[in-house]
Amino acid sequence: MQHNIVCFRTRHLDQPWSLENYRSVGGYKQLERILNDKIPPEHILERIKQSALRGRGGAGFPTGLKWSFLSRGKPIQKYLICNSDEGEPGTCKDHDILMLNPHQLIEGMIIAAYVLGTTVGYHYLRGEFWHAFQRCEQAIKEAYQEGYLGKNILGSGVDFDLYNTLGAGAYICGEETALIESIEGKRGWPRFKPPFPANYGLYGLPTTINNTETLASVPVILQHGAKWFAHLGGKENGGSKIFSISGHVNQPGNYEIPLGTPFSELLNIAGGVWKNARIKAVIPGGSSMPVLPGEVMKRTRLDYDSLSKAGSMLGTGAIIVMDEHTCMVNALACITEFYYEESCGQCTPCREGSGWVTRLIKRIEAGQGKPGDLDCLEQIAKGIEGRTICAFGEAIAWPVRSFLKHFRAEFEYHIEHGCCQVAARVR
Amino acid sequence: MSSEEQIIQLTPEICQAIDQWVLKYPPEQKRSAVLAGLRIIQRAYGWLSDERMRALAEYLDLPPMDVYEVASFYSMYERKPIGRYKLAVCMNISCHLCGSDNIIKHLESRLGICMGETTSDGLFTLRRAECLAACTDAPILQVDDRDYYKRVTPEIIDQVLEQLHQAGRKKGRDDAT
Numbered sequence: 001m002q003h004n005i006v007c008f009r010t011r012h013l014d015q016p017w018s019l020e021n022y023r024s025v026g027g028y029k030q031l032e033r034i035l036n037d038k039i040p041p042e043h044i045l046e047r048i049k050q051s052a053l054r055g056r057g058g059a060g061f062p063t064g065l066k067w068s069f070l071s072r073g074k075p076i077q078k079y080l081i082c083n084s085d086e087g088e089p090g091t092c093k094d095h096d097i098l099m100l101n102p103h104q105l106i107e108g109m110i111i112a113a114y115v116l117g118t119t120v121g122y123h124y125l126r127g128e129f130w131h132a133f134q135r136c137e138q139a140i141k142e143a144y145q146e147g148y149l150g151k152n153i154l155g156s157g158v159d160f161d162l163y164n165t166l167g168a169g170a171y172i173c174g175e176e177t178a179l180i181e182s183i184e185g186k187r188g189w190p191r192f193k194p195p196f197p198a199n200y201g202l203y204g205l206p207t208t209i210n211n212t213e214t215l216a217s218v219p220v221i222l223q224h225g226a227k228w229f230a231h232l233g234g235k236e237n238g239g240s241k242i243f244s245i246s247g248h249v250n251q252p253g254n255y256e257i258p259l260g261t262p263f264s265e266l267l268n269i270a271g272g273v274w275k276n277a278r279i280k281a282v283i284p285g286g287s288s289m290p291v292l293p294g295e296v297m298k299r300t301r302l303d304y305d306s307l308s309k310a311g312s313m314l315g316t317g318a319i320i321v322m323d324e325h326t327c328m329v330n331a332l333a334c335i336t337e338f339y340y341e342e343s344c345g346q347c348t349p350c351r352e353g354s355g356w357v358t359r360l361i362k363r364i365e366a367g368q369g370k371p372g373d374l375d376c377l378e379q380i381a382k383g384i385e386g387r388t389i390c391a392f393g394e395a396i397a398w399p400v401r402s403f404l405k406h407f408r409a410e411f412e413y414h415i416e417h418g419c420c421q422v423a424a425r426v427r
Numbered sequence: 428m429s430s431e432e433q434i435i436q437l438t439p440e441i442c443q444a445i446d447q448w449v450l451k452y453p454p455e456q457k458r459s460a461v462l463a464g465l466r467i468i469q470r471a472y473g474w475l476s477d478e479r480m481r482a483l484a485e486y487l488d489l490p491p492m493d494v495y496e497v498a499s500f501y502s503m504y505e506r507k508p509i510g511r512y513k514l515a516v517c518m519n520i521s522c523h524l525c526g527s528d529n530i531i532k533h534l535e536s537r538l539g540i541c542m543g544e545t546t547s548d549g550l551f552t553l554r555r556a557e558c559l560a561a562c563t564d565a566p567i568l569q570v571d572d573r574d575y576y577k578r579v580t581p582e583i584i585d586q587v588l589e590q591l592h593q594a595g596r597k598k599g600r601d602d603a604t
């Protein structure tokens with residue numbers, strides 16, 4: 001299996017982030033080729049479509065299709081935004097791209113801007129990424145010096161200015177319209193859609209937003225070809241993907257491997273479950289995605305379609321592994337507390353519901369649960385799902401519903417016996 | 428503004444740093460620099476007083492409310508004085524599975540404070556952090572919203588506290604960027 005051949009292709013080098021090292025793997029060659037040969041934007045768009053690249057920010061939306069929504073010809077300012085707000089618990093891939101290969105993201109953004117006909121781009125990093133921000137500032141400075149950014153790039157007549165911006169601590173700003181509000185200097189309150197950012201985005205102007213990993217994949221797709229990329233993964237699931245595997249494994253880490261790799265293989269690469277324990281459960285796409293029993297995951301491949309068939313989603317590719325000694329009531333309380341803390345407060349079902357479920361689960365965990373609590377939980381979750389402006393509502397509802405679906409007996413034991421089944425078994 | 432109210436102006440260094448950010452946005456979109464302005468001021472003084480927030484609003488030609496609402500929305504802004512060092516421990520699922528509870532207990536007992544409090548010498552404030560995007564190196568401690576300490580153990584925590592203790596006694600606040 002081929003590792004680290006897309007976003008992490010400089011990883012094996014000393015100082016993988018340097019311009020020199022990026023060039024040594026073919027960096028900025030695609031941009032030069034496109035501009036020198038005056039390759040029409042439509043051709044590149046076609047390649048991206050053929051590559052079956054899907055958004056790596058969580059929703060898996062086909063990138064080529066998204067790019068085709070922005071009307072290139074319209075003679076008004078348009079924007080490109082890169083989303084490095086990375087904050088979904090379990091997810092830590094974008095930070096590594098920024099630290100290890102910032103120039104590839106920049107090249108990807110310039111090419112995307114060329115295809116989209118945008119002359120200004122913003123790269124939004126979460127406020128806690130101060131060191132990554134410094135690295136990206138340095139990389140942008142170098143790109144300007146080399147003539148890859150600014151006016152009349154490499155003498156081609158194409159302009160593109162790129163700026164790094166910083167958030168200030170708010171998970172919700174990863175949601176694309178909240179992120180736009182945040183760049184505008186406001187609270188990160190998601191907007192109603194439609195209108196979609198492609199029509200009404202930053203400062204009310206047409207905007208395309210993509211995730212860091214999505215944009216950083218672009219130069220490699222053009223270097224090796226759309227077919228090559230598509231064939232790395234399966235049908236409609238092109239490419240390789242960075243999986244952040246965390247929790248109860250021996251060697252947690254970010255592994256860039258082809259989409260469609262069986263989960264069991266990734267688990268092996270990550271050294272297996274720690275302390276020789278058995279696997280109990282896995283959340284395969286960041287903590288907002290439905291949990292699956294370990295046994296189900298062992299039979300599942302890691303791609304968009306296989307995971308959705310198995311009852312969950314690929315999400316951000318963050319794989320959280322829990323061993324047999326994990327109390328699922330405790331784990332769920334931890335997850336919903338995050339969403340309670342981070343709800344932006346705009347929609348009532350999310351703002352209130354996230355607190356209700358968190359308090360109910362904690363009560364059950366503390367041995368004070370009552371019969372009927374589980375039905376109540378289920379109902380609150382259903383009441384949130386689909387009733388909020390953005391998908392944050394689902395991010396609370398899905399964990400609750402999936403934990404109850406697969407591990408209901410553990411919750412019932414807590415209510416009935418006033419204590420934890422897992423702890424009782426250990427005794 | 429009543430005459431008793433103190434009129435505070437931002438220092439030239441702070442204004443300069445903010446100007447760098449204003450340049451990133453279209454000329455009519457100065458408001459975009461609010462987040463950066465607040466961060467720069469907080470970096471210089473440790474927290475955000477109402478007076479300084481008003482001064483920022485004035486500098487960017489905005490109603491003060493536009494600045495206050497941002498300051499109260501984002502978790503990295505401090506609207507009350509805090510300790511010299513902010514210690515934030517991630518408590519989300521990957522860190523939780525790898526023992527972040529023990530790290531917090533250890534910090535609480537070493538510092539003699541509870542989550543959210545500041546030590547009586549004014550050196551440390553202990554905070555809960557939300558996922559810091561370093562989950563494969565759990566558990567994570569972040570100091571002053573910038574520096575990551577990965578796979579922390581009680582021993583590592585003791586070393587960090589010792590270092591910060593010594594540095595904190597010598598050094599003032601750093602640059603306003």
Ligand SMILES: Cc1cc2nc3c(=O)[nH]c(=O)nc-3n(C[C@H](O)[C@H](O)[C@H](O)COP(=O)(O)O)c2cc1C
Nearest residue numbers: 055056057083085086087174175176210211214391
């Ligand atoms: C609550 C919430 C948080 C999100 N956080 C992120 C994030 O941190 N990074 C990201 O790229 N996308 C995030 N997204 C998805 C974005 O809204 C958007 O779909 C994505 O940036 C599009 O890029 P892609 O098509 O390349 O995946 C989030 C969505 C929601 C609803």
Ligand code: FES
Nearest residue numbers: 517522558559562
């Ligand atoms: S869960 Fe702690 S850093 Fe992500």
